[in-house]
Every structure is written in structure tokens, then in C-alpha cells.
Amino acid sequence: MSSLLPRSRTSFPVLTDWLENAWPFAEHNLMRIEETAEEGKYTVRAELPGVDPAKDVHVTAEGGLLTITAEREARTEEKGHSEFRYGSFRRTITLPTGADPSKITAKYTDGILEVVVPFETDGAGKHVEIEVTQKK
Template sequence: MSTALQRTRTMLPGLADWFDTAWPFADHNLVRIEESAEGGSYTVRAELPGFDPGKGIHLTAEGGHLTIAAEREARTEEKGHSEFHYGSFRRTVSLPEGADTSKITAKYANGILEVTVPLQQNKPAKHIEIVKS
């Protein structure tokens, strides 16, 4: 092992582990989404395979934002061997102007969550008369 490498490891212990687990752009704990606004509605599709939509997926709309939160825990056992998978995910997106959060709908099929938010039609700008005093 080179002296420079030894020095780096001594000065920055655990740096390689940090990149493997905490790098903000890593694929760990990331809900992949796609967004589109067409035909008077805004749609968010989230890739959430293996989640139970009845109890493991939670949606909230507040303050112009839509938050998708999901939790899962699964355990399999067979012939003296067991494995478990667990995790929680959260993703927040900004809703477009005119989003009608009172009429949001959501459906889940084949591991894909699809959330549809109707968009209210933009009203034309109101002309305001200036009164001379």
C-alpha cells in the first residue's frame, strides 16, 4: 500500500464507507418518479414495487406540495434460512399553480403509484381601475 493511500485513510477514516451509504445522489432510499401536466391535470407516477398501498403508502398535500411516503417490511423464511427487507422512503414535489388538492385521486397497480391532481383553469387577469383622488 502506498504512503499517500495510507495517509488518506488515516486522515479520513471511513470515507469510502460514507460514499457507499450516504452519498446524496446514490440510488439508496430513492423513490423514482415521473411528472407530467397535460389535459387539465398534473400526474405524478412513483415506482414503488412491493409496497402495500392499503397500509404502507401515505400521501399528503399541503402548502403547494405533494408528499409520497412509503414504508415496507417483509420477511421470508424457508428451511432454516430467513431474509428480511425493510425501508422507508419519502419524496416531495411542488404542485403547479392552480392545483386543486381537494380532488386528488390515486391508484396503485403493478408497483406503480399514480397520483392525479386536477388543475383549475386560469382566470383571466382582472383589470383594476385607478381612481384619481
């Protein structure tokens, strides 16, 4: 499993967790994801518990970008106490070179959205010759 391309997310997941829990003005609607690229498949798994995937989750691919948006509204009531959570979520991820957006599939199971994007690589990387010079 390997990650592809620089992502628009922090390099410090612990910092993200701290901000999410401690900073009063932090974005509380973070969409946690994991990405892998194996055997010609780029897979993004997004943690989206408590959403109705048929109604509240949208996946789009355009211009080399994959965007996942979701909205959640949940309410709990017990013995004179009620609580609700709601919010919008959005993540945009750069697709790998050779991705085929026409063949994207998505499934939602137990609060996890899994998006699979097939991609092709020509397998031939470009070798760069290094010029060696000596100071005189």
C-alpha cells in the same frame, strides 16, 4: 408530456443510480418518480413495489406541496437462507399553480402509485416588453 417547476431531485439520474448502488452511505430508499402535466392533469407516478398501499402508503397535499410516504418490509426465505429488506420512503413535490388539492385521486397498480391532481391555468401568460438601449 412536460415537467413542471424545478424539483428537489438531482439533474443527473445516472449519478443517482451510481450513488444508490455504489456509495456505502447513500440513501438506499429512493422513491423513483415520473411526472407529467397534460390536459389540466398533473400526474405523479411513484415506483413502490412490495408495499401494502392500504396500510403503508400515505399521500398528503398541503401548502402547494404533494408528499408521498411509504414503508416497506419484505422477507424471503429459501433453503436455509433468509433475507429481508425494509425502509421508509418520502418524496415531496411542488404542485403546479392552479392545482386543486381537494380533487386529488390516487391508485396503486402492480407496484406503481399514480397520483392525479387536476389544475387550471388561465392560459394567458404575461408578455414582458424588452427595453432596448444603445450605448453612446
